[in-house]
Amino acid sequence: ARGSHLYDPKVDVGSVVLAPGLKEGILSSVERFANFREYRRRSPALDEALPYGTGLTLMFCGPSGTGKTMMANAVAAHAGKKLLLVDFPLLSSSAASDGMNEGGSAASRFQSVFREAELSDAIVFFDECEQLFAQRDGGGSSQVAELLTEMERFEGVVFLATNRPYDLDEAMYRRISEVFEFKPPNHVERRRIWELLTSHESIPCEGSIDWEAVALRYELTGGFIKNAVLAALLAAVGRQRNDPIVTEEDVVEGCRKQMRGALQMRDFDRRVVPTSGLDDLVCSDAVRTKLRDMIDLEKARGVLFGSWGFGDDMRDRQGTAALFWGPPGTGRNRAAEAVGYELGRPLKAVDLPQLLGRTGKANAASVS
Known part of the structure; x- marks a missing residue:
């Protein structure tokens, strides 16, 4: 028909x-x-x-x-x-x-x-x-x-x-x-997807690729992982058409492209879509270390509640609050976007003075 x-x-x-x-x-x-x-x-x-x-x-x-x-x-x-x-x-x-x-x-x-x-x-x-x-x-x-x-x-x-x-x-x-x-895969399932997709002889990869680190860093669904593998293979074939070898750099770049696509799919009011992560952020080593610790904490939370059997209701009650302070133009917004990019999440921009209004108190409906 x-x-x-x-x-x-x-x-x-x-x-x-x-x-x-x-x-x-x-x-x-x-x-x-x-x-x-x-x-x-x-x-x-x-x-x-x-x-x-x-x-x-x-x-x-x-x-x-x-x-x-x-x-x-x-x-x-x-x-x-x-x-x-x-x-x-x-x-x-x-x-x-x-x-x-x-x-x-x-x-x-x-x-x-x-x-x-x-x-x-x-x-x-x-x-x-x-x-x-x-x-x-x-x-x-x-x-x-x-x-x-x-x-x-x-x-x-x-x-x-x-x-x-x-x-x-x-x-x-x-x-x-x-x-x-069908929920997004946790890092163990993502690693399994990476291993299955790259196990075929037609997708030759360097033996030094750390699939565990790739799966933990890039929180992609199976469809995006498949696209990242294809992007990595295209890069390898572009370098050497007859005998391509996929490198970890190819995989990382493929993941970065898919992260941008995944972030664009999430739509809500006053959405900010991050375009790059910590690697491209200009900041002091001390700030970079604190940002990395915060990102690692959130990823560990995903492992804790996704792989170790703790309920989603417990996860909903957990959160991380961070204060980015400093003069205008010092990269506070850029740092927040880098954290969102590393976690695979868009940002929701909130105008705090507008939210509080004249009373100085937030309305519960406005916050939600």
Whole structure:
């Protein structure tokens, strides 16, 4: 059907690096559903008890680059099934066009997608599905009802991936079997991703590269790490086309490029996007040491709460406060930006006099 693409996924499930238990939980859900379908074939009376809505719909939610699309491909390959990738904007526009020009209905286009999946015994994958199920109050698609009806009739597996789960239509949540949260990888998982991506003989790397240090310093998701590896390989090939060797300098420069891209993706009011880190900061050795200690503390906090099992609720109550003082033009803002760059976080600029106003007291709503 126009607006969808059926293909055989090639991703090995062993190459997907996720938080402990996440991959196993997804695979277990799909395997249990396969057993359920077999039970249903042996128990036709079940159709009387559950006449509709017996398919499996899993939602993968999390930031961009955390492995949602890769996992969908890996699960389909592991199950020996094809994957039907749905481009909802194209599907929706073609459905509307067919309805207007041919006297048909929008539902017919959606029916054809699920019919194709049923005939091919394929898993249906809606990537970036917030475009599909935008909240109706926010001007979401008028064709959501038809699509939800077809999803409910479908007796196979559907994957939904989104980095904005709160934008999904309320009616969609009633049709989701299970939700899996994909979080950014911790430094141990990042190191594993680096090792997997650079283990292939076609990406020759210097043996002296400290992957542990790279993974700890650059807090990138898997998608950005892949891009950094490609950037590093391009640099190596540019130096020596026939016998390239990726150096640690290539890797670091590739990471710096991806850090800038990752920072640009985060959007909020009065955002300041850092462009360079401590290496480019002109300051005294004493100041540089204090800034490095603060950055190391924050990275250690990530290890403590990300790898050692302490809960996220404890992490939310922790923080670091630093006072940068001195005459104008001495680099205070530049130092703050360098810290943000090293931590992979943009800065939110706050005008303190404006925040305090005439009373000299901050309003809680303004601070948040």
